[in-house]
Amino acid sequence: MLVVGFTNVPVVTSLIKGKIQFLKQKNFIEADVALGLPTSTILLKHILWHNCRSLLIIEATLGMAEAILMETSLSYLGFGVQEPTPSWETWCNQAPTISCRESSGHPPHRPSRSCSRFSGFICSATD
Numbered sequence: 001m002l003v004v005g006f007t008n009v010p011v012v013t014s015l016i017k018g019k020i021q022f023l024k025q026k027n028f029i030e031a032d033v034a035l036g037l038p039t040s041t042i043l044l045k046h047i048l049w050h051n052c053r054s055l056l057i058i059e060a061t062l063g064m065a066e067a068i069l070m071e072t073s074l075s076y077l078g079f080g081v082q083e084p085t086p087s088w089e090t091w092c093n094q095a096p097t098i099s100c101r102e103s104s105g106h107p108p109h110r111p112s113r114s115c116s117r118f119s120g121f122i123c124s125a126t127d
Contacts, residue, residue, distance in 0.1 A: 004070050023051055
């Protein structure tokens with residue numbers, strides 16, 4: 001499933017490159033160079049940390065939702081993770097057959113629909 005994570009790398013790097021190219025022409029970068037700050041400090045602190053942090057947070061958030069959708073789609077088609085490994089698709093499929101009370105240490109009873117509703121709600125909320 002590393003492939004799912006690596007599919008967004010070119011998109012994020014091109015966004016960061018565009019932001020750096022835009023910020024490179026700003027006056028505060030020229031002031032940092034005139035003050036004699038090292039290039040690594042300018043790049044890491046003034047450009048990436050202060051100006052690209054929000055872009056990275058937004059891309060990470062959207063990337064997680066995209067990764068969950070991609071993983072569930074691949075699992076639905078049969079190319080996703082296999083049965084012993086937990087995933088959203090297997091959790092949603094197995095939820096109606098398991099008992100929520102049994103997994104929490106309480107005595108077993110009939111399977112409840114609340115487990116499947118809860119798992120479906122969490123999957124929808126994270127997408």
